[in-house]
Amino acid sequence: MLASALLILLGGFFFGQLVKRLGAPPLVGMIAAGVLLGPQGLDLLGSAVLGSAEALRTVAVMVILMKAGLGLDRQKLKEQGTVAARLGFLPAACEAVVVALAARYLFGFDLLTGLLLGVILSAESPAVIVPGMLRLKSLGWGVQKGVPDAIMTGSALSDVLVLLLFSLLLGFAGGEGAHGLTLGALTLTPLQALPLRVLVEILLGLAVGWLAARLTVHLLVKQNWTESAVQDVIVTASLALALVLGATAWPVYSGYLAVMAMGFFLVLYSAPFARRVRGEFDGLWTVAEIVLFVLLGATVDLSVLGSVLLPGLALLAVGLLVGRMLGWLLSTWGSNWTWGERLFLLPGNMAKATVQAAIGALPLAAGVAGGEVILALSALAILVTAPLGAWLTQLTAPLLLQKGEVDPTKVAVATQALILAAVDTSSLADEVLRKAAALARQSDGKVTVLHVAEDTSPAALEALSARVTQNLLDVRHRFVTAAGPTAEAILREAEALNATEVVVGKRGHRPAWQVPIGSVSQALLERSTLPLIVVEGAAEAPRRVGVFRARRGRP
Incomplete structure (x- = not known):
């Protein structure tokens, strides 16, 4: 266990720095380190570490979502609120439909299986997108119109829709059916109940995050239960992790959205406390980032890629360039975004990783026809879009976005004294x-x-x-x-x-x-x-x- 942890931290760090010196994002090197150290490579990581990969990824995603919430700008979200809301639904929905139609010709899937594949591939990865957006905010790119804030919020909302649609379609595709909803004398089919469930998960996620923030401020700021910034971040991170685990046990609210909302409301209720824990979460992310992406590379199954490589790349390209582009245009329609800012959504919002790693194998386990192809395409999406999206985000931001003044109360400024x-x-x-x-x-x-x-x-x-x-x-x-x-x-x-x-x-x-x-x-x-x-x-x-x-x- 300790030897595996040592390999993950040192291997991820040095591979990431090596790739960074070559001009690419460090996470590319971290994923490569995971592939090399994992079962697909030298097989140096212990089974205990690989078995706990999902739990460790959950902790890492909690850290980055808390950082995102602590960095959200209330004024920018108010200005771009409709754009952020549309980004949470339209790009994923358009990509899922386009992928479903293309999969009928490329892989011979029926419409239901194609939609199941489309939903999996349309999920965005906050673990990749949020760090890139926070880095852009620290440098001032796109902050005048709140472009990074809208993208981060949209990615969190998108996962609510994707996961609900996935559970609904998996029930149908696996032959088990799906549960509807009864409200008194009114009975709704699963498809009719979907909008209501999405709305409930979002509202309850915001409410749970608000309650967690109020509790944190009451105990740690007003009652002074802690004595140092380290204790502050331990309690705050533990409560945030409890929100994620609570959503797993009682899936009536979005745990990821609740964590981001908790960070957002902490800034509103106690800006000095939020600034203090933001710095500590920056330190936590230094370790969590390495663990997240090294384990992501270690758990990707490369052996299933050979038979679907070329048609899979074509499917990803069609989904991104046709489906997502249509969703991005609809999301920013009528807004004050320039064409450069709209075009930036292509690299800034394309990364796929954590959701695909979590649910990509479930159709195969449920006995869905074509499940092995869905698993292979999920792995391909991670390997292609995660590093490519992270790299293109930093490369295209100076070309497509306007640079504004950095607000140090919302995000750490990327300069050293x-x-x-x-x-x-x-x-x-x-x-x-x-x-x-x-x-x-x-x-x-x-x-x-x-x-x-x-x-x-x-x-x-x-x-x-x-x-x-x-x-x-x-x-x-x-x-x-x-x-x-x-x-x-x-x-x-x-x-x-x-x-x-x-x-x-x-x-x-x-x-x-x-x-x-x-x-x-x-x-x-x-x-x-x-x-x-x-x-x-x-x-x-x-x-x-x-x-x-x-x-x-x-x-």
Whole structure:
């Protein structure tokens, strides 16, 4: 068990990084690592790990859906609410119908079996789509119109429809029939009851997520039952996992939708708490992502692909390019989306993985004619669309989407803190270095220490370098020198490094906002567009720190 876990984590990480360096999404390498380590390859993973693959995938999907809920933008969803709702139903429905019709000619399926195949292949994978959309949000692509939010919400709603249709069609195809619904004197057939069941699952999923969020905020924020962010995320993740497991035991609501709703309502009821647990869930996803996609690759059956490869690829292409494209056009009809944003739905919404892995083998187990072909096509859909969709999403976003300002209250900004600390050879340098070190420790950032050298002797530079090492011993840092006027050199270096903030020192006993005209600090305050932290020396007065954010050349 431990050896298998070690192989999954290290193999998934290094294969993912290798593929990332080649320009493709890391998950492609993780899936490849799973194929290599699993029964289709070297068969190095223990049966206990493979047997628990479904449970581990459930945990990983819960983590990414909670991250999605914590990152949803209420205002953007309000603006694009109808588009998100239509994306939850129309693309999957159109693709299922087109696949069913094409399967009659490519595989000789009857209409019922074709629809069963179409429903399986039309399911979207939040585990692949959501990480890509969160990355785009962190970079600002499509955020002005809420394109990533609409896609994430649509993918969660889509799975509600797909799973209900699948259970209905499987009952008919397996010869067991399907259960209708009786409401007093009114009896509905299974097909007539389907819209009502979809609506009930969605509404109950939202309600359960709302109740979980209220309970979490009451216990952890108002009652202070926890003492650290780690305890916060343990309780929050446990409640979210309980929602998913509860939906399995009592399938009257959508567990995945409930988890996403829980994250969304946490932001509404306690934004500081949501920000705190969002950072912890980012850490959980680092591990969960590797486990999810390595096990996905390990459990895909490659042996069944040979006989269906070429017609299967044709079927996937027809379903995506005809069925889904029609659904995407209908979903965005009458909206303010540009044609580029509509075209982005092709790569952004095409990935298939978790649902196909979960239900692809059920028709074969139920004795449905053609079940082995359905299983093979499910595996093919995973291997083709998951890596291709993830790769094309990142490749086409800069070409098709508009870039807007990132909202750090909704999603982690995809930048690392890089602090520029400007020092001289006086005793004030230690104060500046200690402040820069404290900021770097808080944000796990890097520090570049700059000394503008004029007539500094080699011995003084060596002594200053030793002080830098002493103060920044546990922080990633480097020491550089520059020439020229001091203020200009600091601004030039900050721009070249793309620094996130600048720390400088000021001698004197007056407050930092009363620095003398002509000083380095004053020049930086007037000209810097970056956050500027001015540290006052401890020798002349009690140490104070002034923080300024200069904009458009004004302090």
